[in-house]
Amino acid sequence: xxxxxxxxxxxxxxxxxxxxxxxxxxxxxxxxxxxxxxxxxxxxxxxxxxxxxxxxxxxxxxxxxxxxxxxxxxxxxxxxxxxxxxxxxxxxxxxxxxxxxxxxxxxxxxxxxxxxxxxxxxxxxxxxxxxxxxxxxxxxxxxxxxxxxxxxxxxxxxxxxxxxxxxxxxxxxxxxxxxxxxxxxxxxxxxxxxxxxxxxxxxxxxxxxxxxxxxxxxxxxxxxxxxxxxxxxxxxxxxxxxxxxxxxxxxxxxxxxxxxxxxxxxxxxxxxxxxxxxxxxxxxxxxxxxxxxxxxxxxxxxxxxxxxxxxxxxxxxxxxxxxxxxxxxxxxxxxxxxxxxxxxxxxxxxxxxxxxxxxxxxxxxxxxxxxxxxxxxxxxxxxxxxxxxxxxxxxxxxxxxxxxxxxxxxxxxxxxxxxxxxxxxxxxxxxxxxxxxxxxxxxxxxxxxxxxxxxxxxxxxxxxxxxxxxxxxxxxxxxxxxxxxxxxxxxxxxxxxxxxxxxxxxxxxxxxxxxxxxxxxxxxxxxxxxxxxxxxxxxxxxxxxxxxxxxxxxxxxxxxxxxxxxxxxxxxxxxxxxxxxxxxxxxxxxxxxxxxxxxxxxxxxxxxxxxxxxxxxxxxxxxxxxxxxxxxxxxxxxxxxxxxxxxxxxxxxxxxxxxxxxxxxxxxxxxxxxxxxxxxxxxxxxxxxxxxxxxxxxxxxxxxxxxxxxxxxxxxxxxxxxxxxxxxxxxxxxxxxxxxxxxxxxxxxxxxxxxxxxxxxxxxxxxxxxxxxxxxxxxxxxxxxxxxxxxxxxxxxxxxxxxxxxxxxxxxxxxxxxxxxxxxxxx
Amino acid sequence: xxxxxxxxxxxxxxxxxxxxxxxxxxxxxxxxxxxxxxxxxxxxxxxxxxxxxxxxxxxxxxxxxx
Numbered sequence: 001x002x003x004x005x006x007x008x009x010x011x012x013x014x015x016x017x018x019x020x021x022x023x024x025x026x027x028x029x030x031x032x033x034x035x036x037x038x039x040x041x042x043x044x045x046x047x048x049x050x051x052x053x054x055x056x057x058x059x060x061x062x063x064x065x066x067x068x069x070x071x072x073x074x075x076x077x078x079x080x081x082x083x084x085x086x087x088x089x090x091x092x093x094x095x096x097x098x099x100x101x102x103x104x105x106x107x108x109x110x111x112x113x114x115x116x117x118x119x120x121x122x123x124x125x126x127x128x129x130x131x132x133x134x135x136x137x138x139x140x141x142x143x144x145x146x147x148x149x150x151x152x153x154x155x156x157x158x159x160x161x162x163x164x165x166x167x168x169x170x171x172x173x174x175x176x177x178x179x180x181x182x183x184x185x186x187x188x189x190x191x192x193x194x195x196x197x198x199x200x201x202x203x204x205x206x207x208x209x210x211x212x213x214x215x216x217x218x219x220x221x222x223x224x225x226x227x228x229x230x231x232x233x234x235x236x237x238x239x240x241x242x243x244x245x246x247x248x249x250x251x252x253x254x255x256x257x258x259x260x261x262x263x264x265x266x267x268x269x270x271x272x273x274x275x276x277x278x279x280x281x282x283x284x285x286x287x288x289x290x291x292x293x294x295x296x297x298x299x300x301x302x303x304x305x306x307x308x309x310x311x312x313x314x315x316x317x318x319x320x321x322x323x324x325x326x327x328x329x330x331x332x333x334x335x336x337x338x339x340x341x342x343x344x345x346x347x348x349x350x351x352x353x354x355x356x357x358x359x360x361x362x363x364x365x366x367x368x369x370x371x372x373x374x375x376x377x378x379x380x381x382x383x384x385x386x387x388x389x390x391x392x393x394x395x396x397x398x399x400x401x402x403x404x405x406x407x408x409x410x411x412x413x414x415x416x417x418x419x420x421x422x423x424x425x426x427x428x429x430x431x432x433x434x435x436x437x438x439x440x441x442x443x444x445x446x447x448x449x450x451x452x453x454x455x456x457x458x459x460x461x462x463x464x465x466x467x468x469x470x471x472x473x474x475x476x477x478x479x480x481x482x483x484x485x486x487x488x489x490x491x492x493x494x495x496x497x498x499x500x501x502x503x504x505x506x507x508x509x510x511x512x513x514x515x516x517x518x519x520x521x522x523x524x525x526x527x528x529x530x531x532x533x534x535x536x537x538x539x540x541x542x543x544x545x546x547x548x549x550x551x552x553x554x555x556x557x558x559x560x561x562x563x564x565x566x567x568x569x570x571x572x573x574x575x576x577x578x579x580x581x582x583x584x585x586x587x588x589x590x591x592x593x594x595x596x597x598x599x600x601x602x603x604x605x606x607x608x609x610x611x612x613x614x615x616x617x618x619x620x621x622x623x624x625x626x627x628x629x630x631x632x633x634x635x636x637x638x639x640x641x642x643x644x645x646x647x648x649x650x651x652x653x654x655x656x657x658x659x660x661x662x663x664x665x666x667x668x669x670x671x672x673x674x675x676x677x678x679x680x681x682x683x684x685x686x687x688x689x690x691x692x693x694x695x696x697x698x699x700x701x702x703x704x705x706x707x708x709x710x711x712x713x714x715x716x717x718x719x720x721x722x723x724x725x726x727x728x729x730x731x732x733x734x735x736x737x738x739x740x741x742x743x744x745x746x747x748x749x750x751x752x753x754x755x756x757x758x759x760x761x762x763x764x765x766x767x768x769x770x771x772x773x774x775x776x777x778x779x780x781x782x783x784x785x786x787x788x789x790x791x792x793x794x795x796x797x798x799x800x801x802x803x804x805x806x807x808x809x810x811x812x813x814x815x816x817x818x819x820x821x822x823x824x825x826x827x
Numbered sequence: 828x829x830x831x832x833x834x835x836x837x838x839x840x841x842x843x844x845x846x847x848x849x850x851x852x853x854x855x856x857x858x859x860x861x862x863x864x865x866x867x868x869x870x871x872x873x874x875x876x877x878x879x880x881x882x883x884x885x886x887x888x889x890x891x892x893x
Contacts, residue, residue: 083877157877223878232875240863245856273849486866488859492874508851 053548089146194576369461540698753818769825
């Protein structure tokens with residue numbers, strides 16, 4: 001038969017490959033930085049745009065959309081031309097896609113560093129960038145479907161199906177999760193609130209994993225693994241089942257991110273059931289990939305490309321078993337909010353996506369440059385550095401997760417939390433955080449070696465920009481099914497019909513999962529006492545979002561005794577109806593803050609405490625890993641946006657009074673003045689116009705409306721008789737250490753008092769000077785005045801030691817002692 | 828076993844959504860399996876060969892090894 005010569009566009013493949021390598025290094029480097037920040041706060045450098053809360057989304061976006069995204073496009077543009085035996089439909093669209101995507105990445109990095117974020121994980125970018133993503137993505141889709149339309153093969157290979165499904169689903173996900181109302185050029189609120197927002201976000205978030213990190217990569221696996229192994233995929237039939245089962249099931253599973261949370265039980269169960277079912281197609285895919293190497297396993301020993309592929313596919317299998325297990329309630333109760341989730345996603349990210357990307361590039365670059373790989377030995381070294389890095393990254397995090405989760409849940413025989421102070425559980429896992437950073441460093445080192453190897457390969461080769469291929473023209477076939485032609489075989493040559501059924505599969509699950517929640521009033525029990533955020537609280541909430549506080553603090557107390565004892569009453573869906581966006585979080589590097597504003601509650605802290613804590617967390621608690629936020633104290637609050645924010649919130653259904661936007665700043669300043677006055681009363685020099693004031697207002701709003709009159713969260717003030725005084729040196733030394741951790745921030749390192757707390761070394765006492773009085777003060781605290789109840793933080797024996805130490809320093813007369821306060825009591 | 832009992836209990840207690848979802852999925856899944864295994868072997872083999880069907884004999888002669 002007559003053949004024709006065509007030219008594949010390798011230049012666009014090269015561009016995307018270079019971008020993959022560059023952004024991969026950037027993403028990994030930022031990942032290493034945030035790993036170090038979690039191990040020690042010094043790596044936040046006291047700089048706003050380098051703090052963990054802002055950098056973490058840069059890492060996730062860089063790795064997912066820049067590194068993996070560009071890798072997908074590299075593979076798609078390369079494999080699609082060859083599988084369809086045609087050049088891409090439009091060079092113009094190809095390069096528009098490339099440069100548009102890179103521009104989006106740069107804008108994402110800049111805006112996230114500056115704190116412009118929606119705070120929805122993996123969908124943080126603000127509305128103008130969301131629109132740009134949609135435009136560029138549509139251009140990519142147009143180019144892809146155009147290429148499919150002008151193909152010179154009759155049927156579409158399974159890899160192309162995965163590309164189609166990825167494009168279709170990401171389009172649906174991005175559009176529906178990004179419906180937001182702009183407040184200004186770089187600020188918007190999502191139309192969804194609370195529970196709705198959470199369900200839509202995790203429908204998106206999980207399926208971003210599914211249809212950005214998984215299905216396109218399965219397409220790459222179905223193409224590059226047979227290529228490198230030089231044998232066909234083990235079972236094409238299994239590929240068909242793998243594809244449809246995966247596409248149909250994946251989309252249902254989003255609610256497994258919200259188990260035990262304020263989501264209807266049926267939705268949680270739906271997420272669990274479909275997650276467990278997902279094991280079958282996922283493992284079908286893994287087995288199909290690995291069995292493709294039957295008869296070629298000896299080559300795996302020598303061939304680094306196959307080594308990377310084997311580990312990638314195996315990690316895919318491990319991750320897709322681990323994920324469903326984490327989606328069962330029994331396991332989720334332990335793993336959620338812990339580092340297990342981080343370990344899990346990094347097995348997927350570093351091994352499945354990372355290693356498959358490396359293998360694809362090791363395969364591609366020599367071919368694009370018509371040469372051999374510069375050093376197979378270096379590639380093997382890269383493989384082992386990467387593998388060791390993954391293990392050193394993930395295993396410590398699993399260890400940390402189980403350790404911390406069990407510490408959170410452990411009770412004493414008397415029924416108290418054994419580790420009531422959250423900090424104890426953080427300190428315990430810090431060694432694992434350092435080890436994780438070492439794992440990341442090894443992985444990054446391997447990537448650097450990879451880059452050097454690739455650069456050397458490129459230098460020794462010569463680029464084939466337009467690769468010649470000889471192909472046969474496509475014969476004309478009837479549009480309808482031919483005699484004896486099976487339905488799926490017909491579907492494989494009908495891309496439009498094929499795409500239609502993919503959309504049907506995706507949309508069915510989306511509709512069932514989300515539509516029942518679109519009417520908040522009919523589905524979520526409303527709570528009459530819930531009030532909209534005051535203008536100052538709303539501004540404070542936006543600062544909380546800007547600083548990425550949600551990356552470390554959840555606002556979701558699950559109905560476990562270990563959580564209600566630690567944080568307060570469990571969360572109800574009706575509490576979040578004004579939350580655009582929701583702030584439930586997915587990780588507790590720090591404690592949950594849902595009840596931080598309940599007066600007298602377990603999590604309540606005074607304005608002065610918050611001020612000092614934001615200024616210098618280590619001053620309040622030496623072992624804290626929270627970064628400092630000194631700029632909140634110096635930055636003036638931007639009140640010019642208040643009216644626009646209230647207006648948008650009203651439009652979204654938040655019941656502010658008619659015309660309130662005009663009065664909002666007046667109320668804002670009134671509330672700010674009250675908080676500033678309270679701080680000034682504690683000796684803090686602050687004016688009402690600072691951002692810290694808004695942040696404190698927001699902290700004190702959290703959970704306040706749902707607290708019953710009189711304070712259902714109040715710590716029980718049972719009078720505890722003072723324990724026996726300990727006088728041995730060891731006990732007093734331990735008591736001193738506890739004092740330094742829990743008391744010194746407010747009472748001075750030697751008990752001399754400071755701007756916050758009174759002198760403990762004189763004979764004057766605000767709440768009585770008997771041993772029982774002093775122990776009572778330590779035990780129950782005076783939360784309304786800022787003195788926390790230490791029984792929530794310390795164990796009975798620790799309370800006895802710190803009490804004994806406090807008694808021991810009376811009369812020591814340290815320098816710079818604060819003036820006497822209260823009544824004299826001579827011992 | 829407890830996990831399965833728990834999941835089944837949840838299933839029964841929480842209404843019709845999961846049941847609909849599961850039934851739809853199972854029907855589609857069974858149909859796809861039956862249909863897939865009724866495809867002609869020659870067609871399946873030909874499709875499986877797609878990635879290996881290189882049509883560019885004139886380039887990349889040096890890239891047999893990684």
